[in-house]
Amino acid sequence: MKFDLMLTGVGGEGVLTTQVMIARAANIEGHYVRGVQLHGLAQRGGGIPTFIRFGSEKEVSSPGIMQANANLILAFEPLEAVRATYYARKEKTVFVVNDSPLVPIYAGLFNTPYPNMNEIVERIRPFAQQIHVFNATHLGKEKFGSTIFGNTILVGFVTGTKLLPLKANSLREAIEATAPREKEKNIKAFELGLQLGKEK
Amino acid sequence: MEIRIEMDVLEEPGKKVLLLGNEAIVRGALEAGVGFVAAYPGTPSSEVPMTFSRVAKKVGLYFEYSSNEKVAFEAATGAAWSGVRAMTCQKHFGLNVTADSIPPVAMIGVKAGFVVMVADDPSGWSSAQSEQDTRYYARMFKMPMLEPSNPQECKDFTKLAFDISEEFQVPVFLRTTTKISHSIGTVKLGKTKKPKTRGKFQKDPDRYYNLKPRLQELHDRLNKKLEQIEKKYGRKLNTVTSREGKVGILTSGVSFEYVKEALLELGLDPPIAKISLTHPISKSFVSDFVKNKEAVFVLEELEPILENFVKQMAKEANPNLVVHGKDLLPRYGEYTLETVIPAFEEIFGKELGINFKDHNIKVASALNGLPLREPVLCPGCPHRSTFYAVKKVFGDETIYAGDIGCYLLGIFEPLNMQDFVVSMGASIGVSHGIGLVSDQDVVAFVGDSTFFHAGMPPTLNYRFNIAEKTPLIVVLDNAITAMTGHQPHPGSGFTGMGEKVEPVKIEDVVKALGVEAKVANAFSQKQLIKTLQELKSMKGPKALVSRGECRLLTRRRFRAQGRTLPVFEIDQEKCTRCGICANDFGCPAIVKATVEPEGEPEYSMNPDICLGCTVCMQICPEGAIHILKKRRKNEV
Numbered sequence: 001m002k003f004d005l006m007l008t009g010v011g012g013e014g015v016l017t018t019q020v021m022i023a024r025a026a027n028i029e030g031h032y033v034r035g036v037q038l039h040g041l042a043q044r045g046g047g048i049p050t051f052i053r054f055g056s057e058k059e060v061s062s063p064g065i066m067q068a069n070a071n072l073i074l075a076f077e078p079l080e081a082v083r084a085t086y087y088a089r090k091e092k093t094v095f096v097v098n099d100s101p102l103v104p105i106y107a108g109l110f111n112t113p114y115p116n117m118n119e120i121v122e123r124i125r126p127f128a129q130q131i132h133v134f135n136a137t138h139l140g141k142e143k144f145g146s147t148i149f150g151n152t153i154l155v156g157f158v159t160g161t162k163l164l165p166l167k168a169n170s171l172r173e174a175i176e177a178t179a180p181r182e183k184e185k186n187i188k189a190f191e192l193g194l195q196l197g198k199e200k
Numbered sequence: 201m202e203i204r205i206e207m208d209v210l211e212e213p214g215k216k217v218l219l220l221g222n223e224a225i226v227r228g229a230l231e232a233g234v235g236f237v238a239a240y241p242g243t244p245s246s247e248v249p250m251t252f253s254r255v256a257k258k259v260g261l262y263f264e265y266s267s268n269e270k271v272a273f274e275a276a277t278g279a280a281w282s283g284v285r286a287m288t289c290q291k292h293f294g295l296n297v298t299a300d301s302i303p304p305v306a307m308i309g310v311k312a313g314f315v316v317m318v319a320d321d322p323s324g325w326s327s328a329q330s331e332q333d334t335r336y337y338a339r340m341f342k343m344p345m346l347e348p349s350n351p352q353e354c355k356d357f358t359k360l361a362f363d364i365s366e367e368f369q370v371p372v373f374l375r376t377t378t379k380i381s382h383s384i385g386t387v388k389l390g391k392t393k394k395p396k397t398r399g400k401f402q403k404d405p406d407r408y409y410n411l412k413p414r415l416q417e418l419h420d421r422l423n424k425k426l427e428q429i430e431k432k433y434g435r436k437l438n439t440v441t442s443r444e445g446k447v448g449i450l451t452s453g454v455s456f457e458y459v460k461e462a463l464l465e466l467g468l469d470p471p472i473a474k475i476s477l478t479h480p481i482s483k484s485f486v487s488d489f490v491k492n493k494e495a496v497f498v499l500e501e502l503e504p505i506l507e508n509f510v511k512q513m514a515k516e517a518n519p520n521l522v523v524h525g526k527d528l529l530p531r532y533g534e535y536t537l538e539t540v541i542p543a544f545e546e547i548f549g550k551e552l553g554i555n556f557k558d559h560n561i562k563v564a565s566a567l568n569g570l571p572l573r574e575p576v577l578c579p580g581c582p583h584r585s586t587f588y589a590v591k592k593v594f595g596d597e598t599i600y601a602g603d604i605g606c607y608l609l610g611i612f613e614p615l616n617m618q619d620f621v622v623s624m625g626a627s628i629g630v631s632h633g634i635g636l637v638s639d640q641d642v643v644a645f646v647g648d649s650t651f652f653h654a655g656m657p658p659t660l661n662y663r664f665n666i667a668e669k670t671p672l673i674v675v676l677d678n679a680i681t682a683m684t685g686h687q688p689h690p691g692s693g694f695t696g697m698g699e700k701v702e703p704v705k706i707e708d709v710v711k712a713l714g715v716e717a718k719v720a721n722a723f724s725q726k727q728l729i730k731t732l733q734e735l736k737s738m739k740g741p742k743a744l745v746s747r748g749e750c751r752l753l754t755r756r757r758f759r760a761q762g763r764t765l766p767v768f769e770i771d772q773e774k775c776t777r778c779g780i781c782a783n784d785f786g787c788p789a790i791v792k793a794t795v796e797p798e799g800e801p802e803y804s805m806n807p808d809i810c811l812g813c814t815v816c817m818q819i820c821p822e823g824a825i826h827i828l829k830k831r832r833k834n835e836v
Contacts, residue, residue, distance in 0.1 A: 010573065012578075012809070019384075020384075023218055023384055024218055027217065027386060031386075032386050033218055033384065033385060034383060034384065034386075035385075036379055036382055036383040037382055038325065046576075052384075057386075059464065061350070061456075061457040061458075061460045062457050062461045062536075062537050063379050063380075063383035063384075063385075063457065065537075066536075066537040066541075067536075067538040067556055067559060068554055068556075069554075079570060080573075082566060082567060083567060083570075085567070086560075089559070103806075104573040104574075105576060105614075105786050105787075106571050106572040106613070107792070107793075108791070108792025108801060109613055109614055109792075110572065110613075112570065112571040112572070113793075114793070115570065123566045123567075127566070147808050
């Protein structure tokens with residue numbers, strides 16, 4: 001088995017921390033793990049496509065995913081979900097999109113309006129087998145007091161739906177090891193997402 | 201920028217853990233018992249010193265953030281000459297700074313193992329200025345070079361580099377590229393070794409005396425060392441999958457990872473030769489590999505160094521060999537799976553079944569008309585405030601010289617405050633030249649860490665050779681090396697080991713160099729503008745130190761103290777939609793959105809990312825921006 005996961009979002013959203021959580025969970029389950037973060041300069045408020053790949057050592061070697069080959073794209077920000085279509089194709093890719101837009105200053109400066117969620121979904125559709133949309137950021141703020149908990153809610157969601165083929169216990173262990181603070185709240189946020197995913 | 205996740209560098213031997221390439225390098229050095237590490241941060245190598253900084257006290261090694269790469273290399277040389285295993289790390293440009301001190305050390309040699317880690321950045325993820333292939337340095341300075349392909353090899357090769365260095369008494373390069381340094385992977389750990397941190401320098405003219413004619417002896421000895429290293433390690437370190445097959449692949453570094461996976465995807469199994477010791481390359485290994493082949497395809501990012509070597513070896517071993525490489529793949533940028541697969545399809549005549557070109561057309565149409573998301577200065581950044589005030593006082597016609605650091609992002613809309621960027625400290629050097637030959641107003645921007653790194657010599661020179669029209673130096677002092685991940689510098693007040701130290705004030709240094717210096721609060725537009733106007737009317741060498749803490753650090757400090765930053769809002773009643781806050785100031789926390797398709801844009805604050813710097817409040821001509829409330833705990 002080889003699984004190609006892409007996370008994407010905007011610098012400062014916690015994409016990198018989430019990458020490490022999931023990659024650690026894969027490591028806990030004994031997978032050979034590779035991955036890379038395309039960040040550099042772009043991290044200051046730019047988009048950050050991030051990859052996690054796991055499977056057998058023979059199958060997984062490139063740190064990045066091949067074009068049109070992601071199994072799952074977890075987008076923390078809708079506009080970045082559209083940009084991730086480079087790594088997606090209809091027969092293979094599932095999108096989970098956090099409906100919490102971060103409007104870049106360039107939208108206003110260059111009069112390129114930020115598209116609404118319907119338009120985002122229509123742009124993604126030719127590249128997606130399934131698309132799940134919900135606002136985890138809002139939920140995180142409402143239930144746990146900060147937008148940042150939206151990230152672990154999303155991780156719970158993809159685990160609960162089994163879109164991410166890793167066990168809930170491995171992720172709990174990885175969250176414990178990775179969350180920079182508020183470990184308890186992060187676990188609770190994960191459980192909430194897990195439940196939402198199971199009900200899906 | 202850095203990856204600030206602390207992974208399992210100190211785990212028990214035998215465990216399989218997840219490490220970043222850069223962290224694996226640190227683990228390798230710990231397994232080699234490194235006792236002394238000195239570095240100036242530079243991405244994509246930044247996580248190497250950051251990890252050392254984190255673990256140094258715990259494992260008992262010495263670590264310092266040096267004021268630049270050259271002095272870091274020199275300090276590490278001193279340690280290695282005194283019998284302590286030493287290491288320095290830098291990005292490719294950092295090695296250019298170090299370069300002056302390398303050749304004598306290579307020729308003299310070392311006593312304890314000395315590893316010089318360097319990370320190249322093809323595609324310029326973290327380096328706006330240029331691409332370069334550092335493998336040439338290994339050839340120029342005649343130093344061995346090891347190149348890992350993944351985090352496991354990052355660890356293993358670092359340890360090995362120390363052993364080779366000590367065995368042959370020569371400093372050894374460990375070279376990575378961005379996709380190795382910043383990739384994560386499963387790593388099986390070995391035993392760490394207690395570091396030896398104390399040594400003694402022994403006077404020894406036979407070892408250290410390097411003037412003519414001794415120099416030629418040292419040079420000859422270095423040549424012989426390389427021959428011995430090639431003989432002992434060349435074949436051993438390079439690997440080959442099989443010798444069957446008429447078309448062979450020869451590769452190294454991250455390209456090896458792409459080669460393996462691309463061939464698996466295509467269902468092909470040609471012989472693959474992997475070169476891990478890329479200097480000196482084993483002649484016999486390459487000759488044997490090319491001997492019975494019809495063609496060899498060489499995959500390496502950037503320069504055709506291996507390719508030229510294969511061609512050279514083929515002249516004797518197999519004159520009819522067809523050598524592919526840069527004829528099929530670019531000599532710039534990074535490779536990816538999708539760049540190498542079409543080349544394999546062409547050579548082997550086998551199709552993957554994905555049309556990358558068609559896919560790209562489809563993606564382009566999905567992206568058509570979407571807003572850009574270029575990197576921007578963070579909300580609350582003191583540099584934005586300084587740029588805004590400088591533009592108010594100096595206008596659009598003034599030449600704005602840029603430099604290396606976060607403020608590089610001032611190059612983008614709407615600030616447009618960097619007309620060119622060359623290298624560390626060069627804003628001052630280049631401005632001086634413009635000031636000497638033209639009547640233009642010139643402002644040279646330079647960061648605090650950059651000023652300490654390479655800004656002092658050009659400031660001194662500009663004070664020495666005073667131009668008729670002296671440029672204004674603006675030092676953007678946010679008290680930290682922010683761009684690479686908040687490492688301390690001489691002005692920060694603490695060291696890489698976390699020890700307190702009296703900070704060096706930039707204005708004191710500037711004044712000591714004979715240049716007039718004024719200090720202003722970077723978060724006060726009024727103070728900035730007044731000070732800038734005074735400086736503008738002054739003749740002679742002059743500098744503004746615009747001082748304001750990096751807002752990310754302020755946030756971290758507030759969090760640690762359980763305090764919250766203020767949050768602002770735009771009063772829609774008072775707002776006249778003039779757009780200054782978004783269109784001229786350009787803070788990402790201010791959202792400009794048109795609600796109706798043809799309607800007038802409206803301006804609002806995103807409280808989730810506002811860091812409460814107050815500057816938008818100061819620049820709003822209508823007084824429409826004000827503090828909303830104290831943030832609730834846990835917000836931002």
